[in-house]
Amino acid sequence: MSDDALQKAFAAVSEASDDSKQLELMRTIITTQVIAQAMQPQQPALPARQEFDSKKWLTIGTLGVAGGLVASLFAVAVAIGWAGGYAVLCAVKSFAPCRKCRGLGQVERFGKPRTCPRCHGRRLRLRLGRRAHNYWRRTHQAGTR
Ligand SMILES: [Zn+2]
Secondary structure, three states: OHHHHHHHHHHHHHHHOHHHHHHHHHHHHHHHHHHHHHHOOOOOHHHHHHHHHHHHHHHHHHHHHHHHHHHHHHHHHHHHHHHHHHHHHHHHOOEEEOOOOOOOOEEEEOOEEEEOOOOOOOOEEEOHHHHHHHHHHHHHHHHHO
């Protein structure tokens, strides 16, 4: 009951003079601001930190995915380019110098020059791609005959 009486007295004093009323208003405003400031860093701090972390990881993940995509695209482009170049090479220059005799048609064995056993002196070998193409074509022709 004493608190009630005190509040009543306070109210009476506040009503009595405008200055004290404003002071009370200021005090309540200040206290609410202090409470709000005390509450603020605790409540939104965790979600804010989580959001920052998720953003960071999202950025890292995006960068990683983008990098991987670019790398794989580059690898695919290089593979296509190489395959295309090899296909053209097989079509235009289907023969390459023999690997065993390096296109000489002869190999040295026991100090004596001998006919290359790989190319039989023809100095050339059919490229693997062309051989595969020929094999496929013959099989295809045999199948469609
Ligand atoms: Zn040879």
